[in-house]
Amino acid sequence: MPEKRYLMTPGPTPVPPAVLAAMAAPVVHHRSPEFTPVFERTLARLREVYRTDGDVLMFTASGTGAMESAVANLVSPGDRVVVASAGSFGERWTALVRAYGADVDELAYEWGETPDPADLRGREAKVVFLTHSETSTGVVADIRGLAAVAKENGSLVAVDAVSSLGAVPLETDEWALDVVLSGSQKALMTPPGLSFASVSEAAYAARSTSPRFYFDWERIRRAQQQLDAAYTPAVSVIAALDVALGILLDEGLDAVFERHVRLGRACRAGAKAMGLELFSPDEDSAAVVTAIRAPEGIDATDVVKTLLHDHGITIANGQGPLKGQIFRIGHIGYFDVFDITTALAAVELVLAELGADIERGVATARALEVYEHTHV
Amino acid sequence: MPEKRYLMTPGPTPVPPAVLAAMAAPVVHHRSPEFTPVFERTLARLREVYRTDGDVLMFTASGTGAMESAVANLVSPGDRVVVASAGSFGERWTALVRAYGADVDELAYEWGETPDPADLRGREAKVVFLTHSETSTGVVADIRGLAAVAKENGSLVAVDAVSSLGAVPLETDEWALDVVLSGSQKALMTPPGLSFASVSEAAYAARSTSPRFYFDWERIRRAQQQLDAAYTPAVSVIAALDVALGILLDEGLDAVFERHVRLGRACRAGAKAMGLELFSPDEDSAAVVTAIRAPEGIDATDVVKTLLHDHGITIANGQGPLKGQIFRIGHIGYFDVFDITTALAAVELVLAELGADIERGVATARALEVYEHTHV
Numbered sequence: 001m002p003e004k005r006y007l008m009t010p011g012p013t014p015v016p017p018a019v020l021a022a023m024a025a026p027v028v029h030h031r032s033p034e035f036t037p038v039f040e041r042t043l044a045r046l047r048e049v050y051r052t053d054g055d056v057l058m059f060t061a062s063g064t065g066a067m068e069s070a071v072a073n074l075v076s077p078g079d080r081v082v083v084a085s086a087g088s089f090g091e092r093w094t095a096l097v098r099a100y101g102a103d104v105d106e107l108a109y110e111w112g113e114t115p116d117p118a119d120l121r122g123r124e125a126k127v128v129f130l131t132h133s134e135t136s137t138g139v140v141a142d143i144r145g146l147a148a149v150a151k152e153n154g155s156l157v158a159v160d161a162v163s164s165l166g167a168v169p170l171e172t173d174e175w176a177l178d179v180v181l182s183g184s185q186k187a188l189m190t191p192p193g194l195s196f197a198s199v200s201e202a203a204y205a206a207r208s209t210s211p212r213f214y215f216d217w218e219r220i221r222r223a224q225q226q227l228d229a230a231y232t233p234a235v236s237v238i239a240a241l242d243v244a245l246g247i248l249l250d251e252g253l254d255a256v257f258e259r260h261v262r263l264g265r266a267c268r269a270g271a272k273a274m275g276l277e278l279f280s281p282d283e284d285s286a287a288v289v290t291a292i293r294a295p296e297g298i299d300a301t302d303v304v305k306t307l308l309h310d311h312g313i314t315i316a317n318g319q320g321p322l323k324g325q326i327f328r329i330g331h332i333g334y335f336d337v338f339d340i341t342t343a344l345a346a347v348e349l350v351l352a353e354l355g356a357d358i359e360r361g362v363a364t365a366r367a368l369e370v371y372e373h374t375h376v
Numbered sequence: 377m378p379e380k381r382y383l384m385t386p387g388p389t390p391v392p393p394a395v396l397a398a399m400a401a402p403v404v405h406h407r408s409p410e411f412t413p414v415f416e417r418t419l420a421r422l423r424e425v426y427r428t429d430g431d432v433l434m435f436t437a438s439g440t441g442a443m444e445s446a447v448a449n450l451v452s453p454g455d456r457v458v459v460a461s462a463g464s465f466g467e468r469w470t471a472l473v474r475a476y477g478a479d480v481d482e483l484a485y486e487w488g489e490t491p492d493p494a495d496l497r498g499r500e501a502k503v504v505f506l507t508h509s510e511t512s513t514g515v516v517a518d519i520r521g522l523a524a525v526a527k528e529n530g531s532l533v534a535v536d537a538v539s540s541l542g543a544v545p546l547e548t549d550e551w552a553l554d555v556v557l558s559g560s561q562k563a564l565m566t567p568p569g570l571s572f573a574s575v576s577e578a579a580y581a582a583r584s585t586s587p588r589f590y591f592d593w594e595r596i597r598r599a600q601q602q603l604d605a606a607y608t609p610a611v612s613v614i615a616a617l618d619v620a621l622g623i624l625l626d627e628g629l630d631a632v633f634e635r636h637v638r639l640g641r642a643c644r645a646g647a648k649a650m651g652l653e654l655f656s657p658d659e660d661s662a663a664v665v666t667a668i669r670a671p672e673g674i675d676a677t678d679v680v681k682t683l684l685h686d687h688g689i690t691i692a693n694g695q696g697p698l699k700g701q702i703f704r705i706g707h708i709g710y711f712d713v714f715d716i717t718t719a720l721a722a723v724e725l726v727l728a729e730l731g732a733d734i735e736r737g738v739a740t741a742r743a744l745e746v747y748e749h750t751h752v
Contacts, residue, residue: 005402005410012403012608023612024400026381027388027567029690034381060569062436062607065590072587100587185608191403193436193569193610210587211448211476214441231438232388232561234569234610236399314405 003312008343010135010163010289010316010330012185012192015240016247019190022240030235036227038242043224045245046196049165049188049253050180052172056198057220060234063162063183066195068096069215070158070179073199074127076208077101082125082155084115084146088136088319089160093129100210111322112137112280112291117145120153126206127178128155133164136319138280138291138328140168144175151176156203162186162195166248167260167288167332178203184237187260187288189244189333193237258376260287263331263340265374270344270367274351275359279326290329291318292347295356300327306350313346337371379688384719386511386665386692386706387539388561388568391616392623395566398616406611412603414618419600421621422572425541425564425629426556428548432574433596436610439538439559442571444472445591446534446555449575450503452584453477458501458531460491460522464512464695465536469505476586487698488513488656488667493521496529502582503532503554509540512695514656514667514704516544520551527552532579538562538571542624543636543664543708554579560613563636563664565620565709569613634752636663639707639716641750646720646743650727651735655702666705667694668723671732676703682726689722713747 007014028034046056059065071093075081081102083093086109097104105123109115120128128150133140147157158179161170165180166187172180178200185192199217207217214231223230248256264287268278271292279291294300300317301324307313318326329343341364351358383390404410422432435441447469451457457478459469462485473480481499485491496504504526509516523533534555537546541556542563548556554576561568575593583593590607599606624632640663644654647668655667670676676693677700683689694702705719717740727734 007403007405009405012405012611015403020400020402024396026396027383027391029383029385029388032684032690060436060438061441061590062609064607065437068590096589099589191610191612192608193613213472213475214437214444231440232568233438234567234613235388236567237569237610308408314408
């Protein structure tokens with residue numbers, strides 16, 4: 001039998017069979033009656049997932065492209081901006097705004113810390129750039145609280161929700177988030193290739209003088225108002241996203257959020273039962289990725305490599321300074337509790353083989369128990 | 377029986393079944409031993425199609441994204457550039473360089489004209505932006521000749537080869553082309569979602585001060601040198617491209633070019649046999665798209681709509697000022713002579729229904745005859 005493969009990273013994430021099947025449909029022209037209804041429905045479904053009545057602009061690009069759209073469209077050289085940064089993706093915001101010549105007020109935390117809304121007080125800026133789920137550490141930030149303080153300061157708020165949208169509650173309109181960026185390849189259960197930006201009227205009115213074309217909001221908004229894409233889009237990935245969003249909305253957004261919390265708690269409880277130490281705070285909100293410290297004397301890189309080589313299971317190493325220190329189990333999107341028990345069972349097996357001092361035979365039972373008894 | 381569908385636009389183009397099947401494979405992580413060999417092979421195959429020993433950088437983006445990379449990485453505000461423009465995609469170069477504040481010397485031709493290398497004489501500029509196949513008109517420009525004059529002027533040369541690479545001969549290294557842009561969804565027989573830029577050492581050394589991140593050549597080159605992508609790439613489309621490039625290289629680049637010339641001549645001969653007038657010059661090189669004037673009293677929009685509605689065949693209308701005036705049959709990539717006879721037979725049928733005065737019953741026979749007797 002060919003070895004089964006398990007994709008358990010925090011992105012890209014596993015894709016349901018019906019979504020993969022849509023990827024293989026014959027290509028249609030993007031300006032044809034065969035595609036336009038798919039595009040229209042996908043944009044409407046995206047607005048539903050975003051919980052916004054405003055525009056959600058679509059890019060054929062990775063999530064970083066959508067993030068750049070926020071910077072290129074909002075930041076002119078010398079503009080004062082705040083970046084709240086507590087990991088790899090927060091640092092990406094900093095690198096992006098520096099590339100556009102912003103005057104950056106960096107609210108930098110240690111990797112793994114949780115940004116505190118109080119720390120934003122008094123920091124005046126044109127835009128505050130936030131990270132909802134910091135995939136590098138597993139921390140989910142209090143976007144509602146952070147945005148409220150930023151609004152008091154008169155700032156626009158731009159949120160990287162690439163790994164959180166569709167996994168963790170996010171209310172674009174109710175929380176008055178001006179710009180929310182996301183991507184196809186995380187909780188939206190679609191292969192990578194598309195990313196998105198919701199844009200409030202206030203953000204749209206505050207566009208910068210920076211040069212831009214492909215990520216220019218005006219070009220894309222004008223095209224989408226005609227149900228057109230400004231440039232040949234990844235039609236196959238859009239058709240797949242349409243199917244995936246249908247699956248997600250059929251389950252119901254609130255049910256999806258609850259499932260993610262239960263999966264996250266189950267995974268964390270199982271890891272702790274084994275005697276492992278979590279890297280990020282063990283809170284209800286941390287439903288996206290479970291970051292675990294490698295036990296004493298064990299290199300996380302060996303854990304990740306052995307899981308893949310011996311068992312066909314892909315999890316993620318730490319990024320940047322955390323490489324080798326932590327390993328990360330993603331449970332975003334197309335995951336159920338048996339994915340969690342599989343991940344825990346395999347981690348237990350591999351850690352034992354590598355000589356770690358862990359508790360055997362308890363993790364999966366504990367995970368199932370917590371999953372069953374958690375109600376949000 | 378469900379109506380059969382025929383995609384006959386100059387992009388996106390039809391995709392071979394084996395390539396579609398690759399689109400539906402389970403998603404793998406982009407930094408894993410499951411993906412790295414695919415990425416390495418695809419980059420090597422791209423260099424072979426580009427006929428370059430240099431870097432070909434890959435973007436998850438439409439072709440316009442790759443074009444913007446050339447402008448963002450080469451043009452600082454105030455830089456003198458030349459754009460040779462003879463249609464919609466030439467005008468895209470102009471819009472792009474204006475967005476980056478270039479001092480533009482626009483060598484503008486009427487839509488449908490063929491740029492003349494002699495017209496570039498004495499036009500000094502940092503960069504000359506060219507269009508190989510002007511998809512909006514069906515004209516294929518003499519890139520070798522144009523580039524030679526640009527080089528005499530000391531300019532860098534950037535070529536939009538989105539709809540020509542893999543269909544029409546293009547020699548990146550031999551013709552000393554500094555930057556060649558292309559996309560997955562034309563002659564490379566892959567769904568849209570990826571685009572590419574070859575970058576010469578001279579171009580790399582001449583990078584601009586313009587702000588950029590996602591399309592920054594340095595970030596992407598550094599990542600690719602480690603067989604990594606700078607940002608989560610469209611792994612499914614890359615896996616599909618790998619298969620498509622394998623098919624293309626198995627046929628052999630020269631055989632592919634010959635097939636395109638024969639298909640182009642067959643299509644043009646068939647159209648003329650019907651009594652139709654070609655819009656673009658009837659040259660050997662015009663092997664990418666056949667642009668045909670709508671006959672007296674017929675609106676090209678009706679031709680395009682009727683073909684799709686009654687026969688499931690998608691061809692392209694004219695763009696911009698040519699909308700309604702011309703229709704365009706693409707024959708780029710996964711096309712054989714029976715696609716040409718299908719297109720011609722259907723055009724004949726629809727034109728007759730619309731009341732055009734055309735010659736019946738000769739087009740497909742003429743196309744087959746020309747295809748059979750053409751040797752390049």
